[in-house]
Amino acid sequence: MSDVAISTRGLRKTYRTRRGRKVVAVQGLDLDVPAGGVHGFLGPNGSGKTTSIRMLLGLVRSDAGTMTVFGKTVPAQLPEVVGRVGAIVESPKFFPAFTGRKNLELLAEAIGAPRTRVGEVLDQTSLGERGNDRFRSYSLGMKQRLAIAATLLKDPDLLIFDEPTNGLDPAGIREIRETMRGLGDRGKTVLVSSHILAEVEQVADTVSIIGHGRLLASGTVAEVIGGGAAPTVKVAVANHEAATRILTAAGMTVRADGNYLLVEGAPEPADVTRRLAHQELYVSELVPVRADLESVFLELTEGEGL
Amino acid sequence: MIRLTKVELRRLTARRLTIVGLAGLFVITVMLLTATWFNARPLSTVEQQRAQQQFELAHKDWVDNAAVNRQQCEADWKTQPDPKPTLEDMCAYPEPKLEDFGKPKTVFAEIMPDLLQGSSYFLAFAAFLIGASFIGAEFSSGAIGNWLTFEPRRLRVYGSKLLAAATGFVPIAAVTLAIVLLGTFLIVDRLGDTAGVTGHTWGDLSAIGGRAVVTTALAAVLGCVVGLLLRHTAAAIGVVMAYLVLAEGVFAAFLEKAQPWLVRVNFDAFVRHDAQYYVTECKSGNDGSYGCESVVKTLTFEHGAWYLATLAVVMVLIGGWVFHRRDVN
Numbered sequence A: 001m002s003d004v005a006i007s008t009r010g011l012r013k014t015y016r017t018r019r020g021r022k023v024v025a026v027q028g029l030d031l032d033v034p035a036g037g038v039h040g041f042l043g044p045n046g047s048g049k050t051t052s053i054r055m056l057l058g059l060v061r062s063d064a065g066t067m068t069v070f071g072k073t074v075p076a077q078l079p080e081v082v083g084r085v086g087a088i089v090e091s092p093k094f095f096p097a098f099t100g101r102k103n104l105e106l107l108a109e110a111i112g113a114p115r116t117r118v119g120e121v122l123d124q125t126s127l128g129e130r131g132n133d134r135f136r137s138y139s140l141g142m143k144q145r146l147a148i149a150a151t152l153l154k155d156p157d158l159l160i161f162d163e164p165t166n167g168l169d170p171a172g173i174r175e176i177r178e179t180m181r182g183l184g185d186r187g188k189t190v191l192v193s194s195h196i197l198a199e200v201e202q203v204a205d206t207v208s209i210i211g212h213g214r215l216l217a218s219g220t221v222a223e224v225i226g227g228g229a230a231p232t233v234k235v236a237v238a239n240h241e242a243a244t245r246i247l248t249a250a251g252m253t254v255r256a257d258g259n260y261l262l263v264e265g266a267p268e269p270a271d272v273t274r275r276l277a278h279q280e281l282y283v284s285e286l287v288p289v290r291a292d293l294e295s296v297f298l299e300l301t302e303g304e305g306l
Numbered sequence B: 001m002i003r004l005t006k007v008e009l010r011r012l013t014a015r016r017l018t019i020v021g022l023a024g025l026f027v028i029t030v031m032l033l034t035a036t037w038f039n040a041r042p043l044s045t046v047e048q049q050r051a052q053q054q055f056e057l058a059h060k061d062w063v064d065n066a067a068v069n070r071q072q073c074e075a076d077w078k079t080q081p082d083p084k085p086t087l088e089d090m091c092a093y094p095e096p097k098l099e100d101f102g103k104p105k106t107v108f109a110e111i112m113p114d115l116l117q118g119s120s121y122f123l124a125f126a127a128f129l130i131g132a133s134f135i136g137a138e139f140s141s142g143a144i145g146n147w148l149t150f151e152p153r154r155l156r157v158y159g160s161k162l163l164a165a166a167t168g169f170v171p172i173a174a175v176t177l178a179i180v181l182l183g184t185f186l187i188v189d190r191l192g193d194t195a196g197v198t199g200h201t202w203g204d205l206s207a208i209g210g211r212a213v214v215t216t217a218l219a220a221v222l223g224c225v226v227g228l229l230l231r232h233t234a235a236a237i238g239v240v241m242a243y244l245v246l247a248e249g250v251f252a253a254f255l256e257k258a259q260p261w262l263v264r265v266n267f268d269a270f271v272r273h274d275a276q277y278y279v280t281e282c283k284s285g286n287d288g289s290y291g292c293e294s295v296v297k298t299l300t301f302e303h304g305a306w307y308l309a310t311l312a313v314v315m316v317l318i319g320g321w322v323f324h325r326r327d328v329n
């Protein structure tokens, strides 16, 4: 067994819009997803995450580049590995007028899975009795669960979730996160796309960040954030001018942000309080600003000429 | 492929539109038989008496006046300008018969082919509609994307869907046509005339029915292909309606000579084994007059069969090619 679950080289896709305009969705993406564990696939809206996933699943034809899934060339050899891959692309899509159970039964029959498996996966995703309701009547969370249940029919080694928490409530988000973590811990490979770093960093072992259809960074979460923005703190203080002077003199970068000052380059948030207090300026509020994907992303794309 | 086809058949039979469509077919069949029954019903005694009276009046009139009328007419005939109608055409006064009054008897062998042909129309329509929505719904709901993550071999997926639609409609069409055929026979046997119905008659009728089963399966397949190409049930139905109105209606009326290349006449020619259509032919005579007449033309069974087969193959190939290459969202 190879130690990469997914690998792409020079992957490219250009869409032609209805008016004939060309949209480059993915341009030369080199992505490596290690086998085992959760891999976050991050990028802002429109950066080409869904398109890349669709190409991996053979739903969309690539214009150029190569892809492998568990060492098999995709899409040519996709039929050989598709049984090991479960995927939810964008929102879960099933036959709306059929019950959840009926939808799963059809899928199970198509792949030759035993019918008893349907009951099992419904129970595993705690859909149980709601399985006999029409898919149309499901809440978003239930749809998402049914989609997960469908992927479990195959007992796949690789799960691809495209923004699985979109529109879910905090409990739903937590549940999905736990499901992914559980799968990762059992040695499965989970590729989860998102445009929110915070959502992924708690579960992901490794991440890849893309922008405009290109790979910008990849590695462990710590590596990627650490290599990005320095910690920033948001400070409330009465005298902005004096505070700016003092902190700038100490080698920090200060920007005004409404009633707050945004301070970058402080070794520790405590340094800010200490230096200001020395000059009799008292901090009424101090919030460390988390390095989010947006700032990491902005930083990463600086000078990229994008 | 067989497994996939079975799954698709299961899905086809589980769909609500299929159930509704079958119920609709059943209702139409019952209505058709009821109408046949009404048409074949003999007159009531009152009506029969009235017919008898009419006949007696007419007969008396004939006895009293036929000879005089005949003489008068022959005199008129002599003064007719050329070209004259024949004397017999112009001046025949046949003796009235009782059968000419009241209602003619329904003859099984005469009405049955038309009934089967009529049934083949609504079967084809139902099959097209259900086929189009069978695939159209899959694309408009996006379920096809999910399906392809379970079976990425698109041509198999495509083939299984068409096969399911076609095979699913064979028993439906066969049963519907059998009900129409046997139901009509029983009705006409009681109320009308089934004398002279031989094995040969049954053979001909079964052949029409068999070909109507084929056209139904074909319509289901075409429905699937059009549903796939347009991705929405409503769009598929809209296109077919537009075709029927514009091409088969307006275009065929203005360009009657194009009829052999339109679907309807070919459909008829295939189901009925040769079909007639009308073309208006106009020409100027030697004397400078100009006149038009309606000419009956025959379209052969072979023409119809080749036409439908080619249409089916071309559409299936186009659908397969498009589906094979299409990006699925």
Ligand SMILES: Nc1ncnc2c1ncn2[C@@H]1O[C@H](COP(=O)(O)OP(=O)(O)OP(=O)(O)O)[C@@H](O)[C@H]1O
Pocket: A015, A016, A017, A023, A024, A025, A026, A043, A044, A045, A046, A047, A048, A049, A050, A051, A052, A163, A194, A195, B329
């Ligand atoms: N079917 C399509 N036709 C034309 N353009 C498309 C199509 N699908 C995607 N695009 C374009 O390709 C680009 C990448 O889209 P994609 O959906 O892959 O982004 P994404 O990273 O998944 O974004 P999001 O976070 O919003 O889901 C966008 O500019 C989008 O407009």
Ligand SMILES: [Mg+2]
Pocket: A049, A050, A051, A090, A162, A163
């Ligand atoms: Mg997306």
